[in-house]
Amino acid sequence: MRATLIYGTRDIRLEEVPDPAIHFPTDAVVKVVASCVCGSDLWPYRGVRPTAEPHRIGHEFVGVVEEVGSEVRTVSPGDFVIAPFTISDGTCRICRHGITTSCERVEWWGSTDRHGQPIDGGQGEYVRVPLADGTLVATPGQPEPALVPSLLTLSDVMGTGHHAAVSAGVTAGSNVVVVGDGAVGLCAVLASRRLGAERIIAMSRHAKRQEVARYFGATDIVAERGDEGVAAVKELLGGIGADAVLECVGTKESMDQALNSTRPGGFVGYVGVPAGGPELPIQKMFRSNVNVAGGVAPVRTYLPELLGDVLKGAIDPGRVFDLELPLDQVAEAYAAMDERRTIKPLLRP
Amino acid sequence: MRATLIYGTRDIRLEEVPDPAIHFPTDAVVKVVASCVCGSDLWPYRGVRPTAEPHRIGHEFVGVVEEVGSEVRTVSPGDFVIAPFTISDGTCRICRHGITTSCERVEWWGSTDRHGQPIDGGQGEYVRVPLADGTLVATPGQPEPALVPSLLTLSDVMGTGHHAAVSAGVTAGSNVVVVGDGAVGLCAVLASRRLGAERIIAMSRHAKRQEVARYFGATDIVAERGDEGVAAVKELLGGIGADAVLECVGTKESMDQALNSTRPGGFVGYVGVPAGGPELPIQKMFRSNVNVAGGVAPVRTYLPELLGDVLKGAIDPGRVFDLELPLDQVAEAYAAMDERRTIKPLLRP
Structure with a gap:
């Protein structure tokens, strides 16, 4: 599959990488429907935070579940799902207080997990999602395509x-x-x-x-x-x-x-x-x-509540996307955001 | 009357000073029944905050109203009153949000007010109280003497x-x-x-x-x-x-x-x-x-609520006073607190 990597300051590349697969029984694999670039992606892009070595990037995506591990209970192949920008189990002592971003098993998209497994970034075609039950939220049924941008904002912004x-x-x-x-x-x-x-x-x-x-x-x-x-x-x-x-x-x-x-x-x-x-x-x-x-927003906790409002049309945060590009123009998406030519660009694999 | 002044590091003196009088129609004069030394008084006492010139000190006291200015409405001569550690009007835009310590007309005990009038400290025999309506809280009737220490804690701690x-x-x-x-x-x-x-x-x-x-x-x-x-x-x-x-x-x-x-x-x-x-x-x-x-506690806002609980015996914060001294031993009160020989000393004029 193709996925985005950051190599250094203003050096964003879309490359062929191995297809993700289930590594742990709590994993799911999701086919990305839409992803985007975040303001915080600009810190490494601008070199404010140095990039020590090339790695996957992107932490906002929505998509359709392709496959689930044997212990996954809350999402199934075919479900449309929203991924929050951190991975959390939803059951630990800190998640129970709602601070999923400080989950005792928290992981970050585009990094390497505590088992040494690389974790995909969101700006790619597929993503292996660890702790799928805690992390993902499925919509009831398939959402209208017009709602996808608003659903994608529930990943983060x-x-x-x-x-x-x-x-x-x-x-x-x-x-x-x-x-x-x-x-x-x-x-x-x-x-x-x-x-x-x-x-x-x-x-x-x-x-x-x-x-x-x-x-x-x-x-x-x-x-x-x-x-x-x-x-x-x-x-x-x-x-x-x-x-x-x-x-x-x-x-x-x-x-x-x-x-x-x-x-x-x-x-x-x-x-x-x-x-x-x-x-x-x-x-x-x-x-x-x-x-x-x-602090770092525990968006997973808010997702069900905000999802309800998006689905009934009470809010339409997708209006923040004023540029849509195919994934192969991901470098241009970063440049447009860096130069403030766009509020936020949406990427379609 | 006698009142306490700080001259510098570990230099506390009880001196004869002019008796206070009504300067503004919103003033009251209060005869102090009890006052005390605060942990924050130790910062200048220890020289952590330098004392540029000698000035009055003490910001916690309870007493009985002696005299009121012509515009004072809420307290009368003979009332037993509690003074919070800052002076506030109770009516400005910020007081209405409850943050009386940021009152637009806030003044501090022991300093000089915006009219150039010196403001008495609490560790003395009498105190001129500016903005008496906003600042003072009267008890319903005369409190039992045993309640005085707890009432005094409502000034600050x-x-x-x-x-x-x-x-x-x-x-x-x-x-x-x-x-x-x-x-x-x-x-x-x-x-x-x-x-x-x-x-x-x-x-x-x-x-x-x-x-x-x-x-x-x-x-x-x-x-x-x-x-x-x-x-x-x-x-x-x-x-x-x-x-x-x-x-x-x-x-x-x-x-x-x-x-x-x-x-x-x-x-x-x-x-x-x-x-x-x-x-x-x-x-x-x-x-x-x-x-x-x-931040700096707007104790005036909390005073009525906490006063109710002290009067009905639900709380007895006066237990923090484990030393009682006559005012003429105020220097010893500071020393005892500085050396942690007392939790908090109460002073009787």
Whole structure:
């Protein structure tokens, strides 16, 4: 089969690799229907995180089960399934608390597992899925093809935006600021609307992203950044910061923007992978009671709930995909995302 | 009148100072019945925070109203009142969110206000109380003398321990670790019990404090620190960290202890004044979804609720006072606290 590997900075290649097969009785093999490129894939792509040796990449995909191991109980060949961006057993002490990303048997797409077995990446034609029962979620029946992009967002960006909102305590009547207008930030807008936020301020200086933000429920757009951005937010909110600020980037600047835009006693919900970023300023947080919650999103936990809303048409996060390419143009998908020519590209094998 | 001043490192003096009087129509003058020394008073006492020039000190007191300004409505001469450790108006946009410590007109005992008026400290015979309506809480009638110590804890330590517990989301059935066996840590144990925690692990290596912790509701004591302390906590909790860890010290070591003792997805509720401590390790927090909430405790907000429980005998946080001295021995009170010969000393003018 063909699958994507990263070789180094801005070096993405589609190559022939061995077809996956069942290695453990808890595995499934999935034929990929759609995958995509994530903002966090850009960290190694840009060399912010060095690539020591070539490896598979991609951690978001949906597809159809081809084959299952003898111990797999919850999915069967022919099922349409969504794979969250981490592999988890769903039964350990930490999964039972909902933090599947810290599962005691967690594994990561594109890496090597604790048995020394390579784990496929999502940007390929087929994927061996370890711990299939804990990891995969099947849709009831075959979904309409038009729903595939929205289902694919449940692999990561929609669940991650939702985690930012949940971590920040967004609820009916909240006022919310979203820092970051990538796919996760836009999904955080949608998640906030879904949770009943009254005021949703999207920070964006990019017309196409502003448009999606408005479509997803942003009530206001703030294009300014830094102190001017904070001032603009406070002016919209009657002089103080927001109840909840969703940090969906992961840089020092975005976290500062978030901390400074939060009212005393409010929450920053953060999901942007801290890209070697600085530590959090505890003195400032202490003085103002600005709280910081979040982390790597346990999207598997949220998947059933969000899936229900996608299937009934209540949310359509698939709108974040504004570019669709065949898998053999995966390098172009990375370049387009790196250069911000696309919000998020969808790949079809 | 006599009042306490700090002159510098380990230099505490009781001196004759001018009697306070009403300066603004929103002021009250209170005759102090009891005050005390706080763990945070030890930072300047120890020179960790330098004292630029001599100033009044003490921010916890209860007393009886002597006189009120013409605009004071909620307290009257003769009322027994509790003063929280910050001055707040109770009406601004931030007070309405409950964060009275970030009040738009916040002032601090022992400092100089925005009008250039000196503000008395609590460790004296009388105190001018600015913004008396927002700041003071009167008891219904005169309290029994035996209740005075518990009422005095509502000025700071009980409300602060409660804030740690509330910030960390302690609720019925939670398992909780309390880092710090000073008065705040002990009150955090009591607050956790009051909120229904099932398991409360107090980290203490000091027999007298362990005894108070057990009396307040600690189910387990862990004397180890560092990695051994973390291992002991996890062993008690079936292999993973606690839902809620209450950080009641403010040092790098105590925050590390707290972060490492929290399960993925759990909360550190922190109220220890960060004593020039380091920043928070965001990468580690991100990976594990360990959340950090808290700050300088808005005890004024909690005062009515906790007062009710003290008056009906449901909690007796006054047990943290294990030394009572006349005000003219205030220097000895500081020394005893500094040397950990007392958990917390109560001062009677």
